[in-house]
Amino acid sequence: MQITCEIIRDLLPLYHDHVCSEDSCKLVDEHLATCAKCRMELEQMNTEIKVKNNLDDVKVIKNISKKWKMDRVSAFLMGSLFLSILACIGCVVSFHIIGSYVAADGTLVEPFALIPLSYIFGFIALLSGVVLGITYMVKNKRRPK
Ligand SMILES: [Zn+2]
Numbered sequence: 001m002q003i004t005c006e007i008i009r010d011l012l013p014l015y016h017d018h019v020c021s022e023d024s025c026k027l028v029d030e031h032l033a034t035c036a037k038c039r040m041e042l043e044q045m046n047t048e049i050k051v052k053n054n055l056d057d058v059k060v061i062k063n064i065s066k067k068w069k070m071d072r073v074s075a076f077l078m079g080s081l082f083l084s085i086l087a088c089i090g091c092v093v094s095f096h097i098i099g100s101y102v103a104a105d106g107t108l109v110e111p112f113a114l115i116p117l118s119y120i121f122g123f124i125a126l127l128s129g130v131v132l133g134i135t136y137m138v139k140n141k142r143r144p145k
Pocket of ligand 1: 004005008031035036037038
């Protein structure tokens with residue numbers, strides 16, 4: 001029986017993946033030695049699979065960097081949340097320790113503007129908490145259980 005290019009092309013995927021029988025492998029080897037067209041076919045198969053693997057790698061890296069970015073944002077928000085809560089409490093506590101007094105002309109004199117600072121930190125804490133909650137919700141929504 002004449003071994004045609006058609007038969008070899010049917011066998012090429014198996015040959016490429018090294019899953020064909022020894023006899024088929026020998027047959028393909030012999031044919032490839034004499035047929036440039038089928039050699040090209042095999043080469044093309046190699047490059048196609050390489051490209052596919054590269055695309056998969058890029059996808060994986062993209063997913064990892066996306067996740068990492070998300071985690072970094074959450075970490076930043078968490079840090080700013082705790083820091084601003086601490087700063088807020090610190091301001092209120094030190095305000096109560098240092099105290100304030102009403103000046104002779106009726107204006108409230110507070111040291112180091114602690115009350116406005118505690119409001120600012122409190123606001124930052126609230127903002128971080130809200131954004132953190134939103135990102136957490138978005139994250140959980142994206143990850144189906
Ligand atoms: Zn051929």
